[in-house]
Amino acid sequence: MDVTKGTTTVALVGKDGVVLAADKRASMGYAVAHKNARKIFQVSGLAGATGAGSVGDIQNFVNLLRVESNLYSIKTNQDLTVKSLATLASRILFSHRYYPYFALFIIGGYDERPVAFSLDPLGGMNEDNFIASGSGMQVAYGLLEDQYKEGMTVKELQKLAARCINAATQRDLATGDGISMAVITKDGYRELTKKEIEEVL
């Protein structure tokens, strides 16, 4: 099972927020199936997710997380923390142990501080300051291991994230067709416009 097929996504934790970034290519073997694929999703007010792998599995899984998050808010009058959301995601993935979601996820957001969690298809969950996943993850990690430092600002991280996706675009077949990016700070989730991303580059 090679779920790292296609896609490069990164999540970077900074001083004041989390940056999620991904490419826009959806591949099907050696064909480019879609050139403007959405791989970053808002899950709740202060939480977002990226997905790499089967598009159907990613979309349905994210919808499930949104439903669970909304139900939790309505039942308890408070928002699900990002840590709890990731734990829940891990539980759902593990419960599909023998019929798994073919995808790698990163859940990032803002609790009392910015946080990010990587999730593998069987529910493995790890918190980290910088996470890359998808077929271009090695390329992205090469850059991150050298360039990422703790305490970077969202502005600096946006640039680093864009460079990661760019590098993967150059050296990974299944990554390309542009960059999408979202930033989560204590004020909320925001996706960058095309123009903003061009400015970052």
Next chain:
Amino acid sequence: MAFRPRGIGYDMAITVFSPDGSLYQVNYASEAVKRGATALGVKCEEGIVLAVDKRIPSKLVQPESFEKIFQVDTHIGTAASGMIADARQLVERARLEAQIHRLTYDEDISVALLCKKIGDLMQMHTQYGGLRPFGASLIIAGVNDEPELFVTDPSGGYLGWKASAIGSGRTSAQDVFEAEFRDDITMDESIVLALKALKPSVEALVKGNIEMALIKDRKFKKMSDDEVKKYIDQLRE
């Protein structure tokens, strides 16, 4: 049910309303609670005080062999009145729900959510065939961000309280609370107030007859008989 006096026969099945809109079996279950030993809870800034009258039936009984205050999770406890066997089933469920929540979300369950879950279970037992309502009420209390105290009843309804009592001594205890409870009450004062509220309905306010627990610094802890005695003596002074 024709040719019968009004209201007769409507207590045979729990799912059948009487013409005046009540479910008699649920009312009878509430009656079981009203006859139970008094249980009460006080909420203060530092946490929660729970106290129950153990109502030991004979001096031959080992008082420590049974309990009416139960720990549900590290930060939540409950005091029961009515049919304690029924209450234990609710407590078992509450403990399970608390652990399910921890496993699912990696966080402590909130007292309000736990209370809602127990309320749902109790309600289910007033609507489905083949079941009977729980003949018990629970005071469910704990501390998440701040102390919270709820009281459930056999219909599945629940209310949040600053201080409340259930069981046979409810009225007399509630009178004491209404006269003496303050929002800025300390935990030490709350313990004495709890004993004072319990006093009119217990046979003797003595060591071994009263079971108490505190939830302080987000931790549930039973009080030892000696600790309880210390506060009983304080009340006597």
